[in-house]
Amino acid sequence: xxxxxxxxxxxxxxLASAMAxxxxxxxxxxxxxxxxxxFVAADENPMLDxxxxxxxxxxxxxxxxxxxxxxxxxxxxxxxxxxADAFSERLGATGAxxxxxxxxDMAFAxxxxxxxxxxxxxxxxxxxxxxGKPRFDESAVQRDKAxxxxxxxxxxxxxxALAEETFYASLYPRHPYGTPPDGTPASIAAIDRAAIVAxxxxxxxxxxxVIAVVGALDRAGAEALAERLSQAxxxxxxxxxxxxxxxxxxxxxHVDFPSIQSHVMLGLTGMRRGDPDYFPLLVGNHALGGNGxxxxxxxxxxxxxxxxxxxxxxxxxxxxxxPFVASLMTDRKQQDEALDVLRTTITQFVYDGxxxxxxxxxxxxxxxxxPLRVASxxxxxxxxxxxxxxxxxxxxxxxxxAQVAAVTPDAVKDAFARRLxxxxxxxxxxxxxxxxxxx
Numbered sequence: 001x002x003x004x005x006x007x008x009x010x011x012x013x014x015l016a017s018a019m020a021x022x023x024x025x026x027x028x029x030x031x032x033x034x035x036x037x038x039f040v041a042a043d044e045n046p047m048l049d050x051x052x053x054x055x056x057x058x059x060x061x062x063x064x065x066x067x068x069x070x071x072x073x074x075x076x077x078x079x080x081x082x083x084a085d086a087f088s089e090r091l092g093a094t095g096a097x098x099x100x101x102x103x104x105d106m107a108f109a110x111x112x113x114x115x116x117x118x119x120x121x122x123x124x125x126x127x128x129x130x131x132g133k134p135r136f137d138e139s140a141v142q143r144d145k146a147x148x149x150x151x152x153x154x155x156x157x158x159x160x161a162l163a164e165e166t167f168y169a170s171l172y173p174r175h176p177y178g179t180p181p182d183g184t185p186a187s188i189a190a191i192d193r194a195a196i197v198a199x200x201x202x203x204x205x206x207x208x209x210v211i212a213v214v215g216a217l218d219r220a221g222a223e224a225l226a227e228r229l230s231q232a233x234x235x236x237x238x239x240x241x242x243x244x245x246x247x248x249x250x251x252x253x254h255v256d257f258p259s260i261q262s263h264v265m266l267g268l269t270g271m272r273r274g275d276p277d278y279f280p281l282l283v284g285n286h287a288l289g290g291n292g293x294x295x296x297x298x299x300x301x302x303x304x305x306x307x308x309x310x311x312x313x314x315x316x317x318x319x320x321x322x323p324f325v326a327s328l329m330t331d332r333k334q335q336d337e338a339l340d341v342l343r344t345t346i347t348q349f350v351y352d353g354x355x356x357x358x359x360x361x362x363x364x365x366x367x368x369x370x371p372l373r374v375a376s377x378x379x380x381x382x383x384x385x386x387x388x389x390x391x392x393x394x395x396x397x398x399x400x401x402a403q404v405a406a407v408t409p410d411a412v413k414d415a416f417a418r419r420l421x422x423x424x425x426x427x428x429x430x431x432x433x434x435x436x437x438x439x
Contacts, residue, residue, distance in 0.1 A: 003253060004344070005035050006197040007164075007213050008224070010435065011301075014307075019224040023374075023397040023398040023399035023400075024040040024042070024214075024380055024384075024397060025040065025041075026039070026040055026384055026387070026397070027039045027040070027041075027222075027395045028218060028394055029223070030407045031206060031211070031226050031227055031230035031231075032227065032230070032231075032358045033206040033230055033231065033233070033234075033235040034206045034208040034230075034235055034236075035206040035207070035210070035211050035226065035229075035230040035233070035386050035396045035439075036156065036209070036210045036211070037210075037211045037212075037213065037222070037223075037226040037230075037321060038211070038212045038213070038384040038385065038388045039152055039212075039213045039214070039219065039226075039384075040213075040380055040381075040384060041204070041212045041216075041217070041218060041219070041221040041222075042215055042216065042380070043216050044154055044216075044369040045216065045377065046114055046115045046116060046216050046424055047112065047113070047114060047162065047215055047216060047217065047377055048110070048111075048112070048114070048115040048120055048213070048214075048215035048217065048377075049110070049212075049213075049214045049215055049377040049380075049381040050110065050111045050112075050115050050124075050211070050212070050213050050214075050215075050225070050229070050381070051108055051109075051111075051210055051211075051212040051382060051385045051387045052108060052110070052131060052210070052211050052212075052385075053106050053107070053108045053171060053209065053210045053212070053386075053388070053389045054106060054107050054111050054204055054205075054209050054230060054240035055105070055106060055107070055203065055208050055238065055319075055389070056068055056071070056102070056106065056107040056199070056203035056204060056208070056239070057071070057103050057104045057105045057107055057181070058104050058176070058179055058181035059104050059105060059176035059177060059242055059319075060104060060176070060199075060203060060239060061148070061176070061179050061183075063185055064183075064190065064191050064195055064199075065150065065179045065180055065184055065187040065188075065234060066142055066180070066181070066182055066184070066191065067091065067183070067187075067191055067195060067196065067199050068107055068186050068199065069102045069148070069182055069183065070141075070144060070145065070148065070183075070188070070191060070196060070201075070374050071102075071107075071182055071196050071199045071200050072100050072101065072102040072108075072109075073100060073102070073144055073195065074134060074136055074140055074144055075100060075109060075130050075131070075200075075372075076088075076098050076100060076130050076134075076142065076333050077134070077135070077136075077137070077140040077143075077144070078134070078135035078137055078140060078256075078275020079126070079129040079130040079133050079134050079135055079384075080129040080133045080135070082129075082135075083137060084135075084137070084140055084332050085091060087126065087129075090122070090126060090311065091126050091189040092118055093122075093125070093343040094113060094122050094126070095113070095114065095119060095123075095125035095196065096109075096111055096113035096114075096119070096126075096127075097111070097112040097113075098110070098111055098126075098127065098130070099111075099112075102181065103181065104114040104176075104177055104318060105242075105318050105319045105389070106389055107185045107203075109127070109130065109166055110378075110381070111123060111124070111127045115215050115216040116189045122178060122230065122329050123319055124225065124229070124398065128228055128229050128232035131204065131229060131230070131232050131233060132204075132232035132233050132234075132319055133232070134147040136193055136196050136200070138193055140326055141192075141196060145189070145191065145315055148182060148183065148188050148428060149185055149188055149189070152182060152183070152184065152185055152188065153185075155182070158429065159259050159261075159430040160259050161262055161431040162203040162255050162257065162263075162430045163255070163263040163264070163265050163327070163428050163429075164219055164265070165180050165264075166253055166255055166430070167253075167265040167267070167323070167325065168180070168323070170248060170251075170253045170268065170338055170389070170426050170428060171243065171248050171323055172248070172269075172271060173248065174246065174319075175242075175243060175246070176242060176243070177318070177320070177322070177395050182283070186232060187259065193270065202231045202236070203234060203239060203287040204238060205233050205234050205235060205236020205237065205321060206230045206233045206234065206235050207236050207237055207238045208236060208237070208238045208239050208383055209230070209233065210220055210388035210389050211226050211227060211229055211230065212381045212382075212384045212385035213226060213381070214377045214378075214380045214381040214384070215290040217292060218358075218408075222235070234322050241319075242319055242320050243320070244320060244321075245269050245320045245321040245403050247268065247321075248268065248269065248423065248424070248426055249424070250268065250423065250424045250425055250427075251323060251426060252427045252429070253411075253426070253428045253429070254425065254428075254429050255428070255429070255430040255431075256430055256431075256432065257432070258432070259332070259428045259430075259431055259432070260331065260332075261329045261330060261331060261332060261431065262329070262330055262332045262335040262338075262429055262430065262431030262432070263327075263329050263429070263431060264327060264328050264329070264330065264338065264339055264342065264427070264428070264429050264430075265325055265326070265427070265428045266278045266295060266325070266326045266327070266339070266342060266343065266346075266425055266426070266428070267313075267323050267324045267325035267426060268323070268324055268420065268421075268424050268425055268426055269321040269322070269323060270315045270316070270317070270321060270322055270323055270324035270420075271315055271317050271321060271322065271324075271325075271419065272282055272318060272319060272320050272321050272322065272418065273317045273318065273319065273390035273392065274319060274390060274391065274392055275317065277415040277419060278317065279403045279404060279406075279415070280406050280411040280412045280414070280415035280416075281412075281415050281419060282315065282366070282404070283353055283359060283362050283366065283404060283412060284349075284359070284362075284407075284412035284415065284416055285313055285314060285315050285324070286353075286362035286363040286365065286366055287312025287354050287361070287375070287412075288313055288346070288354070288360055288364065289311065289312045289314070289326055289362070290312065290313060290314055290343075290362075291365055292312075292415050294361065295311075295312070295313075296315050296345060296349065296354075296355075297311045297312065297326065297342070297346075298310075298311055298312075298343055300345045301328060301341050301342060301345070302439065305337075307328075307330050307334050307337060307341060308328040308329055308330045308338055309329065310328065310329070311326070311327070311342070312326070312327060312328075313326035313327075313346075314326065319390065322327070324419075324420060326342060326346060328342060332431050332432050334359065334432060335429065339427065339429070339434070341353070343425070343427075346420070346422060346425075347422040349416065350416045350420050350421075350422055351417070351419055351422075352413075353410070353412065353416075354408060354412050354415030354416075355409075355415065356409045356410050359407070359408070359409045360414060363404050363405060366404045367401045367404055367405060368403075370400060370401055370417040374397060384395060393400045394400075
């Protein structure tokens with residue numbers, strides 16, 4: 001290691017140490033009926049952020065694609081004795097913000113409220129009611145199904161959405177990750193209220209939940225809050241592990257679409273959360289295509305050749321092996337050239353290894369930008385819910401900068417050579433079948 005590189009590493013480690021000292025202190029325990037709790041005391045603002053995460057994402061849909069998303073989206077459409085209008089009116093009176101979402105691995109419900117009891121008490125009561133006793137009124141079910149069908153129709157008119165759906169289906173042909181999270185017109189039409197109620201009863205249970213609490217309260221207050229939310233749920237059982245991913249064989253998948261631009265996605269199954277190669281792959285990808293305007297892909301595809309307005313790559317780490325994906329949009333007449341440059345650049349990165357300067361820049365950017373990712377209570381709540389859901393260590397936030405700083409170009413080259421064989425890349429192109437076809 002030359003003197004400049006040694007100095008850079010030393011500075012990076014010192015900065016990482018300073019950031020680790022400032023990382024939020026995470027406390028962890030389990031409620032009486034089995035929910036896992038992660039808590040960070042934050043007294044700077046009179047706010048409270050709560051995020052409850054369940055292993056209830058679209059990977060649990062089974063034969064009913066879209067079921068997880070529909071179930072989650074209906075949880076604030078009335079709960080307990082309150083129908084949708086009454087629930088919304090009462091929540092609005094508290095000034096609290098209620099959030100819902102469903103992804104492939106997980107589904108979540110979140111609440112942001114002032115921590116003063118006169119505001120928080122009623123907001124938390126409504127939140128607990130929505131978690132444990134959503135009404136799933138038939139009128140609300142039909143309304144959300146109709147809204148979902150409209151959304152699916154719009155997705156079929158979006159080349160971006162078609163590319164993503166085709167990419168996941170091609171990469172995970174025999175795995176739940178390949179199921180479209182929003183479902184299909186046929187699957188949504190077939191879902192009835194009974195299926196939604198059954199899904200909620202199976203997966204929205206305490207032993208399948210992680211409760212993240214961040215805000216202006218002490219440990220005793222956090223314990224009382226977590227117990228209140230946990231007791232709103234039946235104990236139940238944790239969802240079983242998802243099946244392991246069988247890597248796809250690669251190949252080209254084309255979707256004909258009447259657009260001037262072609263939408264390209266290229267990738268393969270990558271890594272899971274907690275993967276031993278996580279940090280070399282994270283840093284390496286940041287240099288390759290994750291660092292915006294200064295990434296290697298941006299330089300080769302956009303700056304040197306003007307083949308695309310933007311190009312990027314990412315590893316999407318999930319419970320099982322999530323995808324590595326590189327994507328771009330390009331004029332259909334430049335499609336073949338753009339795809340060739342994209343493939344060639346990734347292949348050279350894998351076989352030749354990354355330029356050391358690019359790795360140094362990626363590490364600096366990741367370390368310098370890390371505090372901004374945990375700058376608010378809401379962001380901290382999202383992070384610690386993620387740590388709990390994926391079983392990552394409590395010191396993850398403390399050690400993140402040092403783990404990044406310790407990555408070397410050789411470690412990146414080794415990890416990419418083992419995990420990203422170019423010959424197995426799956427390619428999806430959405431656009432005209434012929435470059436000179438009329439739009």
